[in-house]
Amino acid sequence: MSDRIFGVVGLLLAIGYVFAALAIEESFLSDAVGPKAFPLLLAAVLGISSLVIVLRPDAEPDWPSLGRLVEIAAAVVVMMLYAQMLPVAGFVLATAFAAGYLAWRLGSGLIEAVLTGIGTSVGIYVIFHLVLGLSLAKGPWGF
């Protein structure tokens, strides 16, 4: 069943891709093929393969329990917050939080998670910024 849903999503994607491709404005200086042909070709491959997936699905994948899915969703949210907070909070603080959170959710105890977070963040800062000179996000305090 999962595969059939996946195939249908793929088909919708192919159809959406076709519409987006047809909406491309052609320049008057176009070559013989133009910017639409290749995307339309790809849409055909995408559509046919999705159709085959719908018609001949594989065995059901092992879906994780709802709890695990929430776990992954939470990690995604934390990472997105991390991406947004980097320029605001600075590298060291943001990274310590994000790494600590991930370590905690992967099964570290509270103290170990805090230490992993701080260790990862300071370690990366020292190695990549101070030693190797990579530019990292600067927060209000410059690190």
Add this chain to the structure above:
Amino acid sequence: MDLLSNLGDGFAIALTWQNLLLALLGCFLGTVMGALPGLGPSNGVAILIPLAFTLGLGATPSLILLTSVYYGAMYGGRISSILLNIPGDEPAMMTCLDGHPMAKKGLAGEALSLSGIASFVGAFFATWGLILLAPQLVKIALLFGPAEYFALFALAFMTLGGVSSTNQAKSAFAAALGLGLATIGVDTQTGVPRFTFGEVHLYDGLDFLVAIVGLFALSEVFIFLENRHGGNADGSKLKIGKLYPPMSMIKQCIPTMLRTSFLGFLAGVLPGAGASLGSFISYSMEKRLVDKEGTFGTGDPRGVAAPEAGNNAAAGGALVPMLALGVPGSGTTAVLLAVLLSLNITPGPLLFTQNPDVVWGLIAALFIANFMLLAMNIPMVGLFTRVLMVPSRILMPIVAMVSFVGIYGISGSSFDLMVMIGFGVMGWVLRKFDVPLVPIILGTLLGNAMENNLRRAVTIDNGDWWTLVDTPLALSLWAIAIIGFVLPLIIGRKVKAGMHAKRDDEGSISD
């Protein structure tokens, strides 16, 4: 001898202090990454690329660093296969079959050093194979016009699916998806924006490095979160014992190593195959050929030597089509292609004439790295077994953060990080559905080149699409492509079932 003087020039480039240090660093990091379950050659190299760039390394030094990581990971994968029965990366899964039983018999040290020697033999011969075969392939490739290149790209995608997935429809889906992602951005020929939906950040197209790191490295973090495998290896299993195998054991394995090096190299050269296939067919062939007493699977030294020589030889072989044609044969070489493209170097036949220093410097560095790896992997193997003690609840956060740092270091934009997270989630979902990730990466990398060649070919012939199948060369490429796509449908199921049977969820991205 043209070849030897080229090689001499290569050694002159590789033997600078900077390059030697980079090779050493790459070998060390590669072995560590190979040994750790969850980090394999492709995601290991992927998280290091952005760093190599932001450090401002030139083309040759970056390639030396990253291919040393690649070779090193092929060596390192065997360590956890033998000691823990968990493949450190996918190509090492066949090593579990005899390596772990040997370790259980108290021969862990012998198994490790024997497989180290086998890895060396495989990689050594494959590097020679690369030197001899690549220039020949270049001669053929110089005859290619745009129509042939288009056919060649199609061939790469169609044969890739034959091996990397159990379902051809899913690999075709992955290839189309990857190519579709590459069409996002301003059209290079006419200058009109495509699929950007008015988002200015997308005008330059998606950066393939962002896609690679997201798909390979972040999706791994999600897999670990899903399974909540945060633990570390059981320390008592990591005892090694005697480090050097008796001469008789090595002698017994020499014919095996030579045969499987050759076979592995061939498997590597084939587009789409890569090291996992190399180790799989090496093991299967040796089992059929020399396993008269039925000792394979119970700790036969030849069963350890065969897959290790095979996968290292395939790793070298996979570099041949990447360098000579610009079409990588496996996931990790696709990642290496990304390095070259980002450095504005187009691999393919012209690379050998325009940037001989890159090619020969790289080849010389491979020889040097191979000797370094032999030294690291036999006397110093104890150091790497200790790495297995690091629990993944500490390791995976570090992997995630290094990925973020690398991408942020290139662009300095939060938008790219968001895109990378999106790719990470996509990679996780696709892996659940058993959709191979390598065609996606290859598609994002080669999409523009493939489209440009198509349009050039048709435009040269005034809009006649039949020009694509006009020459004998193009026709034969299409024929191989179609056979490569159809054949696995008929006979591939059995081979693939064998290959995927021992597959572990973690670290199971194709190399």
